[in-house]
Amino acid sequence: xxxxxxxxxxxxxxxxxxxxxxxxxxxxxxxxxxxxxxxxxxxxxxxxxxxxxxxxxxxxxxxxxxxxxxxxxxxxxxxxxxxxxxxxxxxxxxxxxxxxxxxxxxxxxxxxxxxxxxxxxxxxxxxxxxxxxxxxxxxxxxxxxxxxxxxxxxxxxxxxxxxxxxxxxxxxxxxxxxxxxxxxxxxxxxxxxxxxxxxxxxxxxxxxxxxxxxxxxxxxxxxxxxxxxxxxxxxxxxxxxxxxxxxxxxxxxxxxxxxxxxxxxxxxxxxxxxxxxxxxxxxxxxxxxxxxxxxxxxxxxxxxxxxxxxxxxxxxxxxxxxxxxxx
Amino acid sequence: xxxxxxxxxxxxxxxxxxxxxxxxxxxxxxxxxxxxxxxxxxxxxxxxxxxxxxxxxxxxxxxxxxxxxxxxxxxxxxxxxxxxxxxxxxxxxxxxxxxxxxxxxxxxxxxxxxxxxxxxxxxxxxxxxxxxxxxxxxxxxxxxxxxxxxxxxxxxxxxxxxxxxxxxxxxxxxxxxxxxxxxxxxxxxxxxxxxxxxxxxxxxxxxxxxxxxxxxxxxxxxxxxxxxxxxxxxxxxxxxxxxxxxxxxxxxxxxxxxxxxxxxxxxxxxxxxxxxxxxxxxxxxxxxxxxxxxxxxxxxxxxxxxxxxxxxxxxxxxxxxxxxxxxxx
Ligand SMILES: Nc1ncnc2c1ncn2[C@@H]1O[C@H](COP(=O)(O)OP(=O)(O)OP(=O)(O)O)[C@@H](O)[C@H]1O
Ligand SMILES: Nc1ncnc2c1ncn2[C@@H]1O[C@H](COP(=O)(O)OP(=O)(O)O)[C@@H](O)[C@H]1O
Ligand code: SF4
Ligand code: SF4
Ligand SMILES: [Mg+2]
Ligand SMILES: [Mg+2]
Numbered sequence: 001x002x003x004x005x006x007x008x009x010x011x012x013x014x015x016x017x018x019x020x021x022x023x024x025x026x027x028x029x030x031x032x033x034x035x036x037x038x039x040x041x042x043x044x045x046x047x048x049x050x051x052x053x054x055x056x057x058x059x060x061x062x063x064x065x066x067x068x069x070x071x072x073x074x075x076x077x078x079x080x081x082x083x084x085x086x087x088x089x090x091x092x093x094x095x096x097x098x099x100x101x102x103x104x105x106x107x108x109x110x111x112x113x114x115x116x117x118x119x120x121x122x123x124x125x126x127x128x129x130x131x132x133x134x135x136x137x138x139x140x141x142x143x144x145x146x147x148x149x150x151x152x153x154x155x156x157x158x159x160x161x162x163x164x165x166x167x168x169x170x171x172x173x174x175x176x177x178x179x180x181x182x183x184x185x186x187x188x189x190x191x192x193x194x195x196x197x198x199x200x201x202x203x204x205x206x207x208x209x210x211x212x213x214x215x216x217x218x219x220x221x222x223x224x225x226x227x228x229x230x231x232x233x234x235x236x237x238x239x240x241x242x243x244x245x246x247x248x249x250x251x252x253x254x255x256x257x258x259x260x261x262x263x264x265x266x267x268x269x270x271x272x273x274x275x276x277x278x279x280x281x282x283x284x285x286x287x288x289x290x291x292x293x294x295x296x297x298x299x300x301x302x303x304x305x306x307x308x309x310x311x312x313x314x315x316x317x318x319x320x321x322x323x324x325x326x327x
Numbered sequence: 328x329x330x331x332x333x334x335x336x337x338x339x340x341x342x343x344x345x346x347x348x349x350x351x352x353x354x355x356x357x358x359x360x361x362x363x364x365x366x367x368x369x370x371x372x373x374x375x376x377x378x379x380x381x382x383x384x385x386x387x388x389x390x391x392x393x394x395x396x397x398x399x400x401x402x403x404x405x406x407x408x409x410x411x412x413x414x415x416x417x418x419x420x421x422x423x424x425x426x427x428x429x430x431x432x433x434x435x436x437x438x439x440x441x442x443x444x445x446x447x448x449x450x451x452x453x454x455x456x457x458x459x460x461x462x463x464x465x466x467x468x469x470x471x472x473x474x475x476x477x478x479x480x481x482x483x484x485x486x487x488x489x490x491x492x493x494x495x496x497x498x499x500x501x502x503x504x505x506x507x508x509x510x511x512x513x514x515x516x517x518x519x520x521x522x523x524x525x526x527x528x529x530x531x532x533x534x535x536x537x538x539x540x541x542x543x544x545x546x547x548x549x550x551x552x553x554x555x556x557x558x559x560x561x562x563x564x565x566x567x568x569x570x571x572x573x574x575x576x577x578x579x580x581x582x583x584x585x586x587x588x589x590x591x592x593x594x595x596x597x598x599x600x601x602x603x604x605x606x607x608x609x610x611x612x613x614x615x616x617x618x619x620x621x622x623x624x625x626x627x628x629x630x631x632x633x634x635x636x637x638x639x640x641x642x643x644x645x646x647x648x649x650x651x652x653x654x655x656x
Contacts, residue, residue: 051510140589143536158601188368189539193583193597215512218542222585222595245587259517261542265565265585275521276514280483 005079006040007209008064012118013037013073013083015056015063019284031284033059035095035233036073038310043176043205048241049226050217050256052280054232057213061179064211066090076178084204095125098170102182104162114140114149118168125173139168143198160191167198170207184219189323193250196223217260221245226316228255232291233283237309239317249313249324252292290322298323330501330533331357331380334393336502338372338379341387345540345606349375351557357501357533364548364565365537366580368602372557373537377503381418382410398500406621416446421487423506428490429478435462435489436474439496446497461492467523484515488522495526502527505537520547545569548639553577556603556613558629573641576614576654596656612644620645620653 015034020026034056041047049057063070066082075083082093098121101107108117118139122132140147143164154162163183170178180199184192200223203210214220220227221241228238229252237250248254258274276295281287286292289304296303300323308320319325332521338350350372357363365373379390380402398417402410422428428439439461440454451459455474460469466486473545478486487507494502504523507518520543527534536547544551544565551568553561553576561574572578579598586593600617607617615625624644634647646651 007373017388023354030578052514057534066572093585160601188602189367190598191601193595196595216515218585218587221587221591239357255514257587260587261513261516261520261540263541263545263569263581263586265545265569268542273517273521273546275517276519279484279515280512 001304004042007043007045007078008041008211009074009076010040010060010064011038011074011076013060013063013075014071015059015068016071030283032233032286033283034070035286037230037235038234039235039238041177041209041211043209044207045226046203046224048212048214048227049221049230050214050220050227051230053215054280054283056233056283057215057230058181060212060230061099061181065177066093066178067099080262083226095121095173096175097177097179098173098175099179099181100163100166100170100183102124102185104159104166104186105154107166108155108162113151113153114145114154114157117154117165118172119174121169129150135172136168139171140315142171143168144204158191159187160194162197163187164198166204167195171202174206174207177209179213181213182215183212185214185216192219199223212215217256229256230321232280232286232293234307236292236319236320237318238310240292243314243317247314249317249319249327250292250321251296252325290320328359329356329396330359330398332394332396333380334395336376336379336390336392336395338384338391338468340385340390341389341586348534348608349605350379352606353557353559354533355559355562357535358550358609360502360519360526360531361550362534362536362548363556364551366534366539366541366551367554368539370602371554372605373554374505376554377420377505377535377537381414381420381503382407383414383420383621387576412446415442416497417500419497419499419502421490421494421502421504421507423509426478426486429486431478433477434474435478435481439474439489439493442493442496450651457490457496462489463498464495464526465489465492467492483511484518487511487519491519491522491526495530498530498531501533501535503535503537506539507536509538509540515556516543523547541580553580554574556608558613558642559604559632559640560614560629560643561641563635564637567637567639571639572655573635573639573646574614574643575620575645575653580616582656605607609654612642619656620651622650 013034014036017031017033019029019031037060051057061237062068070083074081088244115136119132120134145164171318184195212223224241227241228235229242231252237253246253255274255276262268278295289306290308293303294298302322309320310318313326332355336350337352340347342466366484367373378384380395392403436458439458443449453513459470462473467473467488508519538544548565550564552559555576561577582596583598598617603609603613611627612630614626615621622644630642630644632640632642634640645649
């Protein structure tokens, strides 16, 4: 579809954790947190990832930036497969990819000053001291903090300010790609918009790509160019945001869209909520076939027999559902 | 008819570094059988307001009010014991995190039957039957089995259902739901909202829903109270608040949330700055430091409430006849 190769190309990514019980006679258990996920992200693009708690969003993000070593699959970054790199070979990619975390309280080291927090990734890259200082000053201005904040400690700041510190640190190495893992979930409504606008402005200026992870579909729809919907370790649907909003096909996407409360009483009263029954199954013992079949109203016999594959149902719109692919 | 009527409620907490002015002289009411929403950012005083009404605050809290009238009873004249008796019997509560309000050491059965025994004087067998009935009512599958389980063995959505069953066990006249779905996924949130709606229809109880989520408020509540910095800045019907808001904070709140929609990208307009520190709240209007229409009077004089009719009330100096006319941004 596009002429230029994507910045990031993830193919059939699997990340399993061991879920061993204490009982030594218990059968070996694995938790398939991410089980065969493929997607592309272009330069300057925001790819949103939504889905319920525990479906594997964070694990995708952490694996892609190689905080985890994947069990299987390829992670092509700028054309190079980094899935199995380590040590010195991986170091340059650590600079080119960064991560912003959900909890601005837990993700900043409380014993470090703001200055050393922001400068840390530069130090790891052996950037000379003077250049480091200049860069930190530039960043602190950029994220709307003041220079006299530099010698203070994280606990002296509000949630929104801490998230700005986290953003400054992520930007320090001028990355091409940033994973934003629920960057606003811990913030107040009125502060969320401040941070979202900042992320958007940064992207316009520096043209980096984002993987934006959130369970808040309205925020994801606001910031993302394309969106992937995850369920129980699998991507079930992926498309341009506008396409997904208008022509979503997967029964889970449909339920998710209808469950988002609309801040408009008339619209809310006239839109029917589709209420899914039951809970998400555990990834230790997922259903056979389609992961969504235990809650799906369209489930057929085939759904319990085979895992539906991702197919392109219209240009750029991918869907994994036996029934809707043929509808 | 008002079921609850609160006059001039003030709540402070004395802590090491000073006094937190959590709620600053607010008056409001809850009508019989209505679904009232209280919205505002974290720390604005939503929870403390309702906890003060229930007298469910720690010792270092000071609660004063001219009057708290619940169903004809003046609660400010009641002793601790009588207030405790009302809690659970006349007023039920559901909190954000069911894990902190359910006792991890007791089974679902023990926790569900206790209020039935205490408040309604039921015997063990009768209470157990009622507990099963309640679990059925809140849509818990295999209730017999659930009765034997401990809270940690349940999913978040299930725990919240158990909490709701507990809160409803004595058929209260008012249910207070404090961020009941904030910790849940949207599809589970939809289940719980649906359940609350159905239960309210059935029982006719008043529901006070505390949340920071405008979407939840819009889909559930007929009347809304907007809080900021320990005060009520605007109050009105859902239509007033969403389609004809008059307070600059309400404007800001509505503009800063994205609408899930197609194509055209509308930039969010954030409210600048941060919420006030309730140890040292601003002298005049609490929103003044963040308000782009702030006038000189706003910094020193707290704005009085202006009644626009039909229960739409606004606390903002812009309502004064001499103030500049500002259209909703
Ligand atoms: N280090 C780990 N060891 C074992 N299991 C893990 C680990 N990290 C994640 N998991 C499990 O993998 C699954 C996916 O987790 P992940 O954190 O990726 O979900 P998520 O979609 O980000 O959820 P949330 O919305 O709650 O953040 C979950 O069942 C989780 O418990
Ligand atoms: N137990 C407490 N001790 C001290 N301060 C408290 C306590 N509970 C609440 N507060 C303070 O009171 C204010 C209002 O809190 P709260 O009603 O919980 O806010 P909301 O529910 O709107 O998020 C905040 O400044 C909060 O820090
Ligand atoms: S594959 Fe079957 S069970 Fe899965 S979403 Fe489609 S219809 Fe439902
Ligand atoms: S009283 Fe003044 S500062 Fe407060 S909201 Fe109204 S205009 Fe803004
Ligand atoms: Mg996560
Ligand atoms: Mg609260």
